[in-house]
Amino acid sequence: MRIFSPKHQKLVNQCYPSGRTPDKKPKSSETSYLLYYVNSRRSKLEKVSTYLVKRTNVDLNHRRIGNVAVTLDIMHDIVEHCKENLNVFVKDFLNIMIKILTNNNFNNDVSIIELVERAFASICRNVDGAMSGGDAEFIKLYSSFEKLYFDVAREILDNDDLLLKGCIDISYTTDLAINPQINHFIPRSVMYALEKFTERYPRYSALDLGTPTDQYITKSLSKVQTRTAGLDDIYNTNADLSVKTLQAYFTTTETNKLTLAIRALLDFLERSPNKDLLQFICNGIPVQLRYIVVVLLIRHLTDSGNKADPIISLRLISSLLGSDVSIVGLSIMDMMRKILKFQLENLSNVKIVDQCRKTIADLNNKIYYRGQIADMLFELELKLQSTKGEPERAILIGDVDELLTHMSKPCIGLELFLNLAPFMDFSGKLKLFDAVDNRFSGGNLLFQLFEMITGIENAEAQKILIHLVFQKYKSLALLSGLNYFTENITEPIRAYYLYHSEAAIFLKIDNYGTQVDLKSKNQTLFSRDELIDFYSDERSNKYSKKGTQILVSNPHNLSTSDLFSDNYPQRTNTFSEMNGNRDSTTGTFSANNSTKASITRSLNGNGPTDLHSWRGLKNSAPKVTDLKRAISSPRKNIAARSNTMRGSQSVKSKVTNITFLLNELRNDNDENTSHIMTPDEDQPLVLDKNDIARSSSMRSTPPLTHLENNETNLSNAEQDNFQDAQEEINMTNQTDRIVV
Template identity: 45%
Template sequence: MGLLFTPKHQKLVNQCYPSGRTTDKKPKSSETSYLLYYVNSRRTKLEKVSTFLARKSTADLNHRRIGNISVTLELMDKIVNHCKENLNVFVRDFLQIMTKVLSNNNVNNDIGVVGNAEQTFGSICRHLDGAMCNGDAEFMKSFQLFVDLYWQVATDRVRDDKLLLKGCTDISTVANLSLNPQANRLLSQAVELSLKKFQEKHSQYITESLDTAGGLPVTKRLTRTQTHALGLDDIMSNDDLSIEALRSFFNTSETDKLTLSIKALLKVLLKTPNKSLLQFICNGIPVQLRYIVILIFIRQLNTDSQQAVITLKLISSLLVSEVSIVGLSVLDVMRRVLNTQMAEGVSQEVCDQCAIVIGNLNRKTYYRDQTSDMFSEILIRLKDDRNSRFSSILRRDLQELASSTFRPSLNLETYLELTPFIDEPFKFFETVSDSVNGSFSLSKLFHVIDTLKAADDQHRFIDAALKKFRGVALLAGLRHYLNYGEGAKECYYFYHLAAANFLELTDYQSQAKLNYTNQTPFAQKDLLQYYSDGGRNKYSEKGKRIILSKETNISTTDLMSNGFSASGGKTEETHNFSNATDGATLDSSPVPYDLYRVPKLALQSDARSLKTLRHLSPKVKDLKALQSNGTPTHPPTLTTRGSQSVKSHITNITFLLSELGDDIPDSNIQDPDEEEVIGLEKSDLARSESLKLLNIASKGAKRLSIPVRLQEDGDEFKDAHEDFQITSTRGKIFTA
């Protein structure tokens, strides 16, 4: 009679339970389907069902109806999957039911019941949203209580690793759990348990192994792309649940969860240091996020000497491994390592290991100027007087950085600034690139060579400089050692020996050896002889200018820009100094070299040549003086390689000079520079007007392409039809 007044939701729930007291009961399929349809119709019905299931499970536990408990857990799992939009309505009741089931002794450690609880818990984790995890403190408290209880049951009571790893995987599926400061510890614990079970199953990852060299030669320069080593994402076996659990934590783009997972990994590695485990896990992390591993390891450095050394060795092993890492901020990592070295109370072992990390950091190329930037970072600290007590530590860093640089990439300017802090400048010179910005740096380089104590180092250094910088170093050295006279240093002779070998001039080589033996400097005429033949010595023009110049501060860069590049290659030659007087004579008399010396920025076009000639052309009084005395009052600055238009102006000047010399010794031609023009006769005025008409007529003739002849006798002109035939339309216009 009481069944007539039983609420409908209770009837529907009770109908899902099969009869009997067996432990392997399953809910009835048709009744379960109708129940799911019922709870989906209204939220209030869903709440009633969850409340009734909580009361029924308590009664079943008290009466040891384990089969009914299994049915209840399966019904809960189906309700979670079908009513996930309203999960917050019933999830608290479900967590309370599962907690009671796992904590009740009447379950008698039944693996089937624990498995059903895990299945329901996994469904809840997959459908939890961030609002519930971060906004409902009561729910998160119940959630943590159940997780702790589940790990205890799976580890101590049923001792089933599969159930434990499944629970860890379920934790990883909770969205935004890492953002909750109260519950993110569950994520870290799940990672540690997964790593522990993985190490137990794969014994090679549990032994201590921190050899940073490994199977990779330390002399090999690494790039960002390396041979892909076996990693977490390469193993697709479904039998190993530990790999699946680790993949769920590390193979993710959720940076907050990845950060917590990496911290948990470091915690495990500090207990059992193993570089292979670190590389295996890192290969499972998305390649664009692997740099986070190094950043987190660097930030976790502490004052504990032993743990700091282990962490630094792990970082070194990862840097020299075949794990591909992109996007790493090299300078940020380096600065943190340097700060660790220069902190108070740091042991010598930690400082040495930091230097090794800096060297290993340079073994991979992440961007073009990486090595120079790393050297500059140490240089900045060396120049700071506040870091004087750390000078020995920073010098050790320089040595490690130099030993790990296998491709010359350090700019010369930074190298010259580092030389006061380097014990072996020549060995350090191998890291310098072959590009140079100017001759000033090379001049400083030769000064550094002069200060070396060992003669062998000077000789090798000069040879290396010529080999690296070629023509620029040759001319810079020629300028540097130009004024050495009696008592010259040995480096003076070493330079000429190296220059002779570089130019491959046998006579220069013999003379250099003889002068070195007799300790006599080179005469200027001897050096000019070696730089006189442009066919044998392509640097002859530039070298000749340096040798003949009285000022030793002539720019080698300007010299090289005219003819040769820094690497010794021929460039476009803009000036020719081989014959300074070609095409630059006045009245067939030789012109001194200094009179027509080409300026540094010589004009390159006819337009600029004419413009310069208009402003720098000689005056009439200078031409008179040249006619009478043979030399001008002051030399004009003209180019020796003028264009055709310039040559025509010179021809006109020569013609005027000839007229000055023909029966007109006292001509009345006035200097145009004088303010007043007086003394012109009528004949002179008439001649001037005639010349103007001649110029106007010639210009018009050029425009019309018709020859026009100015008659001297009168104004009579002949008809154009009588002289020439019109063959174009343009000519017909003027005959109309």
């Protein structure tokens, strides 16, 4: 023994108690001073670690178990107190532990291996990413130690707790997952943890992809089970080490480590599939990262190098999607496309095709937005449109049917139904129509729907579909169908009578239904005036106004979106306005036989097409004397007239032209005549209706060129855009006079 030894050696040696007992502990006061000493200078720390290596070699050679135990305790304390300078001595410490594990005199001593694990755990907690990610020597020593430790814990000691503690220690290592040289210890540790967990809880080791029936672990360990327990439910610090190990690898936000752990879990489930184990662990994964499980399961399907059973992977996906495990951030459409691709690549395997279909339907168990199911059906529709092979189409149609079977409430639009319906059979069409909600986006969708129904050959299918259309869209179906079948059907067809029969039931008009049966028997169509009979009385038909407007309007100016509005583009006035009988209390018109006759004449081209049109006036050529007589006609007070209608601009323009003509005539005449009011003056001029009508003969004279040009547009009075007269034209039933 050297008399004069360096101070760092003296301080280290003073920490060791005397004697050869195996359960030695370092002296507390001497150890504290040693820690103070090594913290003072970095060079002293390096000297102490080097000396510990030499002393350990001597103690191992002389089988001094107690001294080795003291050395391991000192190493642990130095790591905890000098973590900032860990890179100075960590390699020496790993060398010491490797020598202990390789020494047959010590590696079978449980107490020594426990101290080794304790020192290693402190290193893993405090090592930084720079060493675990880039220091080649450290990585080599770390890998060697881990391999030796697992071998000793499993093969020599067969100690599950030491094995699981080593697995937990590895999870503490920063940035271990990003280093491909040592990240294989993560899946290895997870695999060890899963093996021990399933051994201790046999329920999770059984082959089970069906409905759970047994009890699970719960955070309260009670006998009452309300939901599937998870890793996040266990908070007991004295819990099973296998559970703690699983928590160390799955209850983390470090995505690289979590991904490696999930891969190990899926590999384990491929050999021993159990949906409860999958749900138990997924409940421990942070909710925002649980989607990784589904993504990796689907990747098992698309990875050509993976030899996993696709049926197991698909069923695991379905079980997870159908469970109460919350999953956010999952791209349903992306998952669906990948499963569809895999399904169409395995057309010959019926089991794979069927399971893919069920898994696609199970994607709807996690609804993330309102139009998700509609988007899925739209994706299938695109596939059907682009696929020409009959086997592929049959599979895709089966997928659509499966989605519809598991649909809880209507959630697709009519446009999607119209696109998918041609690919479906009769039962498929009915199921698809049940999935259509009662919202309507406008356009010609209902026209297309009736057109599609008209083209169906099956009489029963037509009847059922028309009935369902009325049930879903009610008055909109009535009015749209009236427009469609009136304007587009020119010969007797089955759908025509089915519509009118359903309309009669909807309106509760027995005579209407009787006429439909008679027309169907005789194979004749309804005329417009016959249909107007059923829409002429507002008391028996609350849709009379809109229905009549459809029957007397230009169908090309009427869209289905107008059916809910009172402002319809009209070709003619309604029959009530033509008759001129207005209810002063309600502001509505009542119809009578003369009204229907006038509508019929208008539809047949025998009557005026516009009540306000100049052509509706009597066409007789006025004479000059008539015009002079009109100048002196008495003015009438229009304030007392109650039944007024706003005249079209074309009529005002023609009257304006006549007044200026009369002004010209007055200037040529020496007689004192009444002053002719211009359109800009306040008081209106009263003209006799017959006199004005005769003035139409003046169209051939040069001064009336402007009037002649205006004649060409009088058939469509609403389109005139004259702005030269703003006063109202009042028409009464008592006189034949027009007030300008």
